[in-house]
Amino acid sequence: MVRKGGDLLLSRREKFQRLRSKGIEPFPNHYRRTHTIGEALAYFKSNEAEEGAQTRTSPVALAGRIMSLRGMGKATFLNIQDISGHIQVHLRRDLLEQEYELARDLDLGDFLGAQGPLFLTHTGEITLEASQVTFLSKAMRPLPEKWHGLSDVEMRHRQRYLDLITNPEARRNFQVRSRIIGAMRHFLDAKGFMEVETPVLVPVAAGAMAQPFATHHNSLDMDLYLRIATELYLKRLIVGGLDKVYEIGRVFRNEGIDQDHNPEFTLLESYEAYADYSDVMVMVEQMVSTIAQEVLGTTKVQFGENVIDFAPPWRRVSMREEVLRCTGIDFQDFMDVAALEEKMKSIGIHVEGRSSRGRLIDKLVTASVEPQLIQPTFLLDYPLDMSPLAKQRSDDPSLVERFEGFAGGMEIANAFSELNDPDEQRQRFMDQEDLRKKMELDEDMDRLDEDFLLALEHGMPPTGGLGMGIDRLAMLLTGQESIREVILFPQLRER
């Protein structure tokens, strides 16, 4: 596909042809570098520490993308970049002789291999003095502007590779994200959890209240959905005796897109037999603070105008109390849906369509409480109405043993003591379905998964379960306020 940019593309094509006609392969198969650029810089510094600024190292062979190019006639300075860093390369005609001609055909964005000793220029920059250069790959299109980088947000997302080439912060965000997930696996593995993979294509999209994406399997002639959660499959594994399992996987929810929602996102779910939600709470604060410490070297991160400290213990407060504090509404005084809705309207919270009591309370939390929860906070003990998979509290059956974890004004974790009574679970699913039908609700309810109930009937031990949004955790630990900055290819409208 050829797009605009006529001249610039043409001149690159011409240089490409010129290379070929000189017998230089523009896309050679092999190049052996001896060091990454980061390693080479470290190598020079250790030599410098021993021998002083005049040191010249033994030759190294480096490779990278040309990010700047300063031709000066019989000498050329350029900078090459790889993932570990960037380094200046000095090309001299007296050293390279005929090979120096190559300098004329280099473009920003091309890949170059260079071999030679490292030295310090008298402006103090570590530089490779090339005794040999190897053309490694041609860029047929120009890079974005070298000083400002690529700043058009849409293009940064559509052509993420350009963002990654030119914006160090983008590279860093995704490196941090990767290390977060690594540290998370390490933490869970060390606790004796087993990582598993469960189906993405499922006959019933259950385990959360969300619209699924629908698809179809042709040879089975069967409608399937992309999972909206991994919950019910992981609990089947608890039934199966795996005792501590987790999955880090993509889930799909057919919903709107905004600052902290993408239709596909990465979710950690973990289930631990013989644990309850208070055990999970301790694990969450340990895990997040450990990850922050491991990845960032601190538990404190700048997020917007705030510094969030993930060091345990996190604040714990009953959800009911916190709603009361933030809104002046004690939802236990409003068992009636209409009365609650009326009361919410009086403080300016409107809910469209017909809603259940659970959804109204959820709305209260997201609208009035969540934005205030900047420092890590656990809200405890949610109403039964909005928690069909959680176990009731023994002292108050209108509440369940559930918490959600918040930080930076976002929900990042959701956990409960898992309901393991199969008859009660069936009843909860049916209540949800009844509620939806009776009230003609405009909302998603958890779907009944008959096969899951069959598993539960074989007996599930008491279990503590957790769901945690990896993308939002990555936002918090990278200081990014948009989920699109931590998802490499966020969903965009087709152009």
Added chain:
RNA sequence: GGGCCGUUAGCUCAGCCUGGUUAGAGCUCCGGACUUUUAAUCCGGGAGUCCAGGGUUCGAAUCCCUGACGGCCCA
């Protein structure tokens, strides 16, 4: 779903309010000079579907309408 803002050269942006020569700048690109430069510098030269469509006007990048895409805020 509603409101506000944006879309001009490959990239980063000015110009628009207050319509009027051939739409500008920097980077990139092309030619030339230059063997320690580093946003290299100096000289010369290129490069545009002003998001799309419609309207107003003698005349539209500029004013109006519709749409597309994106951003922010609200729901």
